[in-house]
Amino acid sequence: MTAMTILKAKDLKKEWDGTPLFEGVSFEIAEGERVLLFGRNGTGKTTLLQGLQGRLAFEEGSVYYGLEREEWGVLDQQLETDLGVSVIEFVLAASEQLAGLKGRMELLADRLEETGGTDEAAVAEYGEAYDRYLLLDGYGWEAKAEKCLRHLKLEPSLWSQPYRQLSGGQKTRVQLAALLARQPRLLVLDEPTNHLDEKTMIWLEEWVRTYPGTVLYVSHDRAFIDRTATSVLELSPTGCRRYPGAYTQYREQKELELKTLESQHKKQELEKEKLLESIRRYALWFQQAHTAAGQNDFLRSKSKKNVSRLHAKEASLQRLEKNRVELPKAAPKLNMKLEGEDFQGDALVTLDDISLAYDGGPQLLEHFSLTLRRGDRLSVLGPNGAGKSSLLKLIAGAAQPTGGRLRLHPRTKIAYFAQELEHLNPELTILDSLLELPGMTQTEARTILGCFLFPREDVFKRIGDLSLGEKCRVAFLRLYFGKANLLVLDEPTNYLDIDTRERVEEALAAYPGGLVIVSHDRYLHTRVANRLLLLGRGQRPQFFSGTFEEYYAKERSRVLTPEEQAREGEMQLLQLRLAGLMSREAAGTEAEDRELLEEILAVQQAIQSKIKEI
Template sequence: MPILHVKEISKEWNGNPLFRNLSFELAEGERMALFGRNGAGKTTLLKGLLGAVPFESGMVFRGLPVKEWGLLDQQLEPGEEMTARRLVLEGNAEAAQLKVRLERLGGRLQSGCGAEKALLDDYGEAYEDYLRLDGYGWEAKAEKALRQLNLPQEVWDLPYQSLSGGQKTRAQLSRLLARQPRLLLLDEPTNHLDADTMEWLEEWVSGYSGTVLYISHDRRFIDRTATSVLELRPDGCRRYAGGYTQYRKQKAVEARELEARYRRQELEKKKLEEAIRRYAEWFQQAHRAAAQNDFLRSKSKKNVSRLHAKESALDRLNRERTAEPRESAKLNMQLTGGEFAAGTLLRTEHAEFAYPGGSPLLKDFSLSVRRFDRIGVIGANGSGKSTLLKLLAGICAPTGGTVALHPQTTVGYFAQELEQLDLSSTILDSLLQLPEMTVTEARTILGCFLFTREDAFKLIGSLSLGEKCRVAFLRLYFGRANLLVLDEPTNYLDIDTREVIEEALKSYPGALLLVTHDRYLLSNIANRLVVLERGRFPRQFPGTYEEYLSKDREHTMTEQERAAEDELGLLQLRLTRLIQAETPESDDENMALLEEIKRLRRRIEELEKKG
């Protein structure tokens, strides 16, 4: 039974079409993921379905009253007096209003204001109403939800606006958890959540008894929760069964079928055009030769009838013809690294770090970063991941031990706050500051990063977060760094752009230090992990993120393992260079090179077996 029926809705923004003719149904119990690029109108669609934003045309039939809907809104901006606890309590509006009235009346009674008998009567009446609504039971349920979402109790009564992004998301999820609305609308529910909370959210959404319609750029979350994917396109939408992986497979089949149909129609078009040309020639020849000959005139008329039939067939084909398959514009980026001859780019020895007056975040931390390393830094929010990256990038100085960069190391740093951007500069001017950069070259590069001719003159401070991310990657593109330190580089990017970034990072010739909540990215990139936990000092895990999930998480790298990892990296680098080297001219030198390659391969196999 459809809980929501949408028929041919359209929306414009500042006179430009956002989407047109969207039609779909949402069945009771379904978990549908809205999929589309940044700017496709996903958030606007959610708000329009709630009735908060009007559509230009179309109809929305709601099988449930809006009061039984629940919304997680990343752009929520409540008043200054709103706290996390109060946000959750207001999930039951009537009980929340009575609680405020009880607190106000109780305060007046304590201060002795007004006629005490009347105040007592009002207080008693409000108290009875609160009991009737099970207000205290609702308070207990709200506090239980806050605990389930791991929101620290010390922030429950702080202003909502002062909370971190992750804490705001947890507060809103707590409100929904306590209310259990029959229809959930979730706008980026995975933003800023750590791995443990993400896993809890996946289980909760997967087992939710109601219906869920959500937006997410987290591919693993979509895979594990969605029963269908609704792709938003400028001219409509299309539903695909299953999660993200099934969606991609179905899109690949669709693309192949579209390409095959286009080729068949092109062949048919050429045949019709050739037939029309032949019939036109025959008609002209027959018409000239016919003169007053009745037989030839009759034959000429047959040719012209066939000509008109072929022309009609061509017109019909052109009207129904499949458009030439073209990929939508994608970010085009390849990261290059500067020259580097040594094995190790960065080394920390017994490093320590603490903010002034605070307890140590790092103690006795040793790490070697080699070329081609892909090190993922994982841990709960607040465990110090960003601080560790700043320390390794040289932005913060250690309070003990050493953090040493090789003299040839060039660091490219990407901060999730994007504070390294000059907000007062235009995108084009930020490029023209580079040596020998011309306006033509700058415009070409901006096009590769999905910025239009008009975008070039926008102030960086006026851009969306996704656009600012692309500008930040422009800086990395020209930095020729051989060590990239990336703090949440894909947070505000859509999935298509994330996948381009992922491919660029895979082929990057330098080393990476990466903090990300994108588990798809982490699984595909990282080959080693640094694990941070509150109350414990960092430890290293000698494997991928998938291996970390499947193995003993308590494993810590010993000095011997670290030494073996260092040796393995150097040997692999040495082997790569020997294989790529030019063939020696003399037979003796060539034999020596082959023997060295064999020796390196044997040693690499030994180390990998031990690992």
């Protein structure tokens, strides 16, 4: 049975200021697929998603929609809401009908309070809205919304706060809670893993992987892609191509594709050389035979045989040129080699009995000690709020400990990459920021900027006007010239596309100095780290002497304790019981129906209690 087509795009074209961003974009997405929209930064992935949602118009092409827009669910990193919308209101608004009814009831309740309940029209209207809200199980929807918020570790103390005041990670989790509650048939997710800690990321992977509907998403997280995508849709300025499988399979297919093209191109070039040599030879034979024949008609006729052979070879050459295999133009790549000053000592930095806390806040670190040596590549892991960025600021000298002592070797030179990128001067152009360096010439600066993917006129852009990905590359320029022997990197690849991330990883892997890294990019940890520091809120820091891959495998294969196994078993029994109750038909009498409803609510509450225990 053929799966239903959810979305079908044909020959889409989008321009910005008269310049084509992409054109000839055609694809289909079938029900149940999990499709990654893939491409370098600037190819128009977010623009394409916005166009598919009807937020902007395409210059050319058409889109077929197999679902009504009410059946779509969208996670948008740039989403703006009304200033006063709270977290709980945002999630409840996932059901427009119920949110509208609830808002109407609240307005009518305010009016009745003002009039002391004497407004009969308002009383009648409130009663109608209330009956409709009950009929549509509005209170059940509220309970479900609260459950989804708790499931994503958003505590009730946050629910009344304005959505717009939340951190990036909290906003993402609130949007995910709204989608989890509604379960739309099509999910459209733009960078869903941004700002998420590892536990939430693992939960999101499993949720997307097992989602019963269809998923179209953009992500630069290769581990997330590998565990979720069923196919990759590669967007380019001239169209898009579909590749089955996830990121690893996509890379393998691209490499095979390139090798095949290179082989065909080489074969054609050899064939072309042979044809050109034959054409030259037949042309020479004809010229010599024609000259020798003079006015002898028999010899002149005989010499024309070489002409027909010459024309046949020329026709073969034309066919070869017409079907010529062109090698794909290599996209510009970041070209970066990080160098460090020679360091012959042992310890670059020593933290001894350190305490660290926010102003007036709880202790993030207490009696903490750490030594960073030449060759150490330390990845700092832990949930958001555990103090990872604060520790990096401490090591980089951007924050001071509340207790203990930090010692730097006299020859230690630190370069710090801050995820906020606030250390960049927004008023300077990219070129001017480089020309500030002693001895830097225009020619040398332009060459270096080309290596960092800033060609031609781009070098005159103000840093304040750059995209986040471009600002990241400017920040790496500072590391390039720093000649530091200790790099302290806080989310260095957050806003980079996958190709640029891989170039950065190569540079960091070859870097001779010490590294301390905080990142949500698990591929980066796998490629670079040889030590791990595990931080947790309210927990003692732990060190893991090994690679991220070894740690991750150990965590995934951890055996549950007997108590955890018992809780898991009880949870499964409760869920089976709830499924049985929910599948029962209405008994017919009001008393029996009420008894069934009460039993369902009791089982739901028991499940909620078990979730809190786990």
